Ligand SMILES: *[C@@H]1O[C@H](CO)[C@@H](O)[C@H](O)[C@H]1NC(C)=O
Ligand SMILES: *[C@@H]1O[C@H](CO)[C@@H](O)[C@H](O)[C@H]1NC(C)=O
Ligand SMILES: *[C@@H]1O[C@H](CO)[C@@H](O)[C@H](O)[C@H]1NC(C)=O
Ligand SMILES: *[C@@H]1O[C@H](CO)[C@@H](O)[C@H](O)[C@H]1NC(C)=O
């Protein structure tokens with residue numbers, strides 16, 4: 001029964017595997033567009049994100065079925081052999097004990113004996129017609145010669161969780177009818193050759209969690225029916241140099257997970273031609289011979305995860321025509337050939353977790369027509385396998401399989417922030433020329449700043465536009481997008497914007513600093529000097545932004561490391577050149593600029609504070625200082641808000657701290673544009689000249705209407721109105737409420 005059941009299970013499994021393979025037609029004749037899946041037998045297609053999201057979106061629960069990668073057999077086997085092992089007593093029809101007298105601690109039903117946890121020190125003696133003996137969790141220490149000899153009808157023998165350290169070479173003599181033998185969780189270190197000689201009918205041999213150090217083909221002598229051999233969590237240092245499966249011709253499933261195997265020869269598996277599953281996970285295998293698996297024509301699952309394999313021979317998989325699941329995760333593999341997987345035409349599931357694939361390309365996965373599940377180290381790699389239905393990880397925090405911007409909040413706010421930034425800056429650019437009482441050179445710098453900040457808005461707009469373009473099917477385009485010239489240009493636009501903005505802010509700050517700290521020296525820059533500084537700043541910005549595009553060898557794909565094309569943290573450590581460059585920019589130039597800004601405003605405030613005490617009357621001075629302090633605080637605060645997270649991120653990624661990708665996209669959409677969006681407010685909309693202009697306009701408007709009570713003379717400006725930077729005029733604003741200044745000085 002169990003034997004045929006097992007094969008039935010295998011057959012069903014193979015059919016299921018083939019049925020589940022890669023087509024979009026899911027067997028109900030309903031074809032859905034790419035990125036959509038059908039709701040079982042009803043004609044409804046839903047986008048991929050609805051699959052397995054815990055909500056019955058289809059209405060018939062079809063979207064919540066098959067949520068796992070079912071191509072793995074190991075999980076299925078676990079389920080099956082655990083159930084079969086412990087369900088025996090449920091199948092019984094009789095409660096009567098048919099095996100004569102049994103020890104008092106034991107239970108007996110029919111021909112089955114259950115002595116679990118009975119504290120036995122020796123094998124109990126019962127009638128010879130017993131078919132099942134469960135002795136789990138006892139204190140057996142030895143299995144002496146011929147101890148089971150009389151139990152020739154025994155089919156199931158459970159000896160887990162004992163203290164067995166010695167197994168006689170003749171211990172299992174006479175168990176001609178045994179089909180399943182469990183020896184897990186004991187202290188067996190050695191199995192003598194021929195120890196299983198009589199077990200011609202044994203199908204399952206499970207010896208997990210012992211300390212077996214070596215096995216030879218002769219250990220398994222006589223196991224003519226063995227299908228499943230599990231030697232998980234033992235101490236095997238190597239597999240025999242000779243034909244491992246010589247004496248177990250039907251072996252189907254070999255599990256050597258969690259041993260210390262460091263190598264095996266190309267002859268080891270040569271006689272294992274029936275092998276379907278080979279698990280070598282968590283060993284110390286460092287190299288594999290090109291011909292190691294050449295005899296395994298029927299192999300369906302190969303698990304080499306968590307080993308120390310550094311290179312894969314080019315034709316390693318050439319004979320594995322039936323392989324449907326391959327796990328190579330967490331090996332220090334340096335390089336994967338483009339044609340490495342070409343032979344695996346039936347592959348269904350491929351795990352490459354934890355592997356840096358520097359030369360990744362579509363060519364690698366395109367021959368794998370049946371592939372439906374693929375697992376990578378990085379989300380970015382998913383773009384190279386666009387035909388695979390399920391790719392994990394399914395997001396890098398920024399993008400998802402479906403969308404360039406994974407989060408809906410980001411998809412909406414990229415437009416909002418872009419609009420605010422663009423509008424504010426364009427408004428200021430248009431308004432500035434109409435402000436009369438203004439230093440023209442200062443206005444020029446401010447307009448320059450607005451232009452730079454406006455580029456940030458354009459950058460966000462482009463990201464939003466491409467997100468819209470790729471909506472729902474981003475993965476198909478991800479790699480092309482990140483490699484495209486559009487991405488490069490958009491990225492350099494953002495860097496140009498931030499760098500010019502940072503340099504201009506520093507320049508403006510230094511200008512004010514000089515004016516305030518040395519008010520009596522005539523250090524105001526002339527027209528020529530201002531213009532050349534502005535030109536210089538823009539040139540530096542362009543150079544910084546476009547240098548990475550000039551040398552592909554040095555920088556690789558500097559901007560295209562993520563979907564938003566901003567080189568904030570490139571954990572893709574492919575180009576050290578690019579990394580050093582971005583550290584120099586973000587932690588060098590920008591940090592220095594930030595420190596200059598903080599320091600300058602600090603000493604400006606101190607300087608004003610000092611002069612005020614000597615030159616001004618106290619009452620006025622307090623107000624003025626309050627407003628100045630607030631204004632300085634806000635300028636430094638927004639700079640800090642914008643830059644400190646970025647410095648921190650950069651520093652952390654320098655220290656190899658794992659940074660979730662989602663942080664990057666939030667920084668790019670919300671933090672980075674803070675300055676660009678607020679600069680118009682800080683440097684124009686809340687300054688005295690602008691306020692005066694607005695007042696003028698308002699006043700004219702009122703006069704034209706020649707209405708309005710005298711009480712309405714008071715003007716309410718925007719919520720923050722501060723004096724302009726140079727507190728030389730005497731018309732200081734009246735302080736009515738700390739957050740809301742009104743100005744009644746006009747009229
Ligand atoms: C779909 O299948 C379910 C059972 O799997 C059945 O009850 C239902 O009637 C079927 N619906 C259609 C439209 O065929
Ligand atoms: C098993 O053996 C015992 C005695 O050894 C006997 O009483 C019993 O009837 C036998 N049961 C069967 C099903 O043969
Ligand atoms: C297992 O056997 C060893 C001696 O072989 C003994 O020292 C140890 O206490 C035993 N452990 C248990 C849990 O019985
Ligand atoms: C057990 O094996 C013996 C000899 O191989 C055979 O005669 C007998 O019928 C078997 N018993 C069962 C229950 O299969």
Ligand SMILES: *[C@@H]1O[C@H](CO)[C@@H](O)[C@H](O)[C@H]1NC(C)=O
Nearest residue numbers: 184185208209232233257258
């Ligand atoms: C094998 O060892 C690992 C690690 O020690 C442990 O997590 C796992 O539960 C063990 N498996 C079995 C079946 O004992």
Ligand SMILES: *[C@@H]1O[C@H](CO)[C@@H](O)[C@H](O)[C@H]1NC(C)=O
Nearest residue numbers: 185208209210232233234258
């Ligand atoms: C034995 O199994 C337990 C879990 O059941 C695990 O924690 C332990 O590490 C295993 N021991 C060995 C040597 O694998």
Ligand SMILES: *[C@@H]1O[C@H](CO)[C@@H](O)[C@H](O)[C@H]1NC(C)=O
Nearest residue numbers: 265266267270289291292294
């Ligand atoms: C096994 O590998 C050795 C070299 O390691 C080679 O000489 C031999 O031909 C290989 N045998 C087979 C059957 O591939």
Ligand SMILES: *[C@@H]1O[C@H](CO)[C@@H](O)[C@H](O)[C@H]1NC(C)=O
Nearest residue numbers: 069072305306327329349351
């Ligand atoms: C592949 O192996 C890794 C590491 O042991 C494991 O986490 C992962 O689940 C495996 N993949 C599949 C598909 O079984």
